[in-house]
Amino acid sequence: MPASLREVLAACLAKEPAGRPPLDSVLAALTPADLHVLTTPALRREIAAREAEATRVATEPVTLPPTPRVDDTEAGKVGRRRILGIAAVAVAGIGAGTAGWASTRGTSTPAKPAPRASAPATAPPPAWTFTPPRPMSGTSIVLVAGDVVLWGGGEDMYGVDARSGRRLWTQEKANAAYSGNLARGSSFVVVGGVVGDFEDQRIMSIDARTGRTTNLPRPRAVSASSVLGVVGDTVIVASPRNVWALDLATGEIRWHLSDHRWLSGAVDRTGLYLSTDPSLAALDPATGRERWVRTWPASGDRDGASLDIAVAGGRVFGNFGDTLQAVDTATGRPVWSRDTDTQFDTVVPAGGDVIFKDEVLRVYDQATGAPRWTLAGPEPFHGDPGHLAADGGLVAAAFSDPAGPSRGILVAGTDGRALWTHRAPTGSQSGWHVAVSGSSVFAADDERLYRFEARR
Structure with a gap:
């Protein structure tokens, strides 16, 4: 756990509720002064992955989880290390939620909630x-x-x-x-052969x-591998490095772009x-x-x-x-x-x-x-x-x-x-x-x- 979070975690674990910090203090401790540092590519990937996972879960049938396996040798023993581990996960979850909240602030139009549906x-x-x-x-x-x-x-x-x-x-x-x-x-307009x-x-x-x-x-100079489209009486064809416009009736080359690295x-x-x-x-x-x-x-x-x-x-x-x-x-x-x-x-x-x-x-x-x-x-x-x-x-x-x-x-x-x-x-x-x-x-x-x- 980062050293900067140990003090926050210790306060959150205070025995008396009155000694625990308020939510705004926890958020302030977890959120950097510059919110733009949160909008990293890795964070955006994580948010997108969690959004996709949430959508997937929402569209699957609900099944009850299996009965938890209890290890007899450890039954009834809940140690301090486990409590700290659970607390660390909770704090990390708050941090992730805060980061997600911060990354969505600004002038962007909020996303429409994904429709909640039963399994397909x-x-x-x-x-x-x-x-x-x-x-x-x-x-x-x-x-x-x-x-x-x-x-x-x-x-x-x-x-x-x-x-x-x-x-x-x-x-x-x-x-x-x-x-x-x-x-x-x-x-259908196709390239064949x-x-x-x-x-x-x-x-x-x-x-x-x-x-x-x-x-x-087809003029001999034309080696097309793709049909990009037809506009009026012109068909646009291309190879990985060339683009040609051909007369749809005669095949005459109307124009040609060479060494054009289009994707x-x-x-x-x-x-x-x-x-x-x-x-x-x-x-x-x-x-x-x-x-x-x-x-x-x-x-x-x-x-x-x-x-x-x-x-x-x-x-x-x-x-x-x-x-x-x-x-x-x-x-x-x-x-x-x-x-x-x-x-x-x-x-x-x-x-x-x-x-x-x-x-x-x-x-x-x-x-x-x-x-x-x-x-x-x-x-x-x-x-x-x-x-x-x-x-x-x-x-x-x-x-x-x-x-x-x-x-x-x-x-x-x-x-x-x-x-x-x-x-x-x-x-x-x-x-x-x-x-x-x-x-x-x-x-x-x-x-x-x-x-x-x-x-x-």
Whole structure:
């Protein structure tokens, strides 16, 4: 125990209540003069972990603890050392509570209390199950365009009727090992071909209903591994160090950024947004001209780019440096900012909120940045993009035990109330992949694609 606390502890253990110090004196002794020393990254991690644990406990069924084991040789003996140990824990608990209280003071909007819910129910029986001729290999992806679900792996992609689960078509050259495939209206825009084989690589537009494929003419100089988005008649594709804008009809290169170390990107109807180290840039999708660049100060524990960004409501949301931020798409000015020492891997808009995912889900109001709720799963949520989806009033997220076989999906309302879970092992470490459309949740492991109807 720190020497500075011994006097406080001794006073707290005074036999007569009148000799014990008042609470304000204890708080004064435990709280440093400068409260900012309390807001360390380690403390913020501890507070976040306890918050996630509290949410997890609140959503589990209550079970009575086992009868304590009593050691006969020590029964009835309560020594001074044990009393001091209990007292030390109590004082440390007060200190932790004081630190947590101090760290939340200031002008920040207080967090909305997490909804208290019963343990999530077991998932309802699937409305249908689609089993492909052979298990998926490699990375998997699930997308929805209208009433068609796209499910793909390292070798095949399938178009499945969302209502019946009937297979509509098979595409053997669309490869989900390439990231950034997307649904656009009634089509899927994907990068396909054999990974690493430049001659076999292609950019394709697949009609969702018929599976008819249109191969975009691809200049030899373009070696794309990701589709960032489509703006009008321009498709934005990228490799780890290059970004190209191609004419959607002819494949002509409209502009090219070389040696551009972007980490994540997103588009809306008027702009392309790229997150790099340590800045966020907005570009004109037609010309590639920079509209604005916002650079983060080189301070804090992490100054890197956001692993994922999302655009909604005229704002770009991301985990820039040591902050969660909303940035105005027109001006590049920050709308709101929240400190964090966690690196979030996925950002997904959900109604008027935005979800940041790491091992738990943290949700903030898009307009103000006010915390909405925090939700923990039965196991940590899976740590890669593609394992979180939201639409309408539903959120679906895949969870995975890093050290064991426990995997599955958790479905919740956009109010943070956990609805149900589906648990099942998967044949690979990629885990479950999810998509949400209306009241339907589509989930896939390596062998099957399911449609669940969410019950509220």
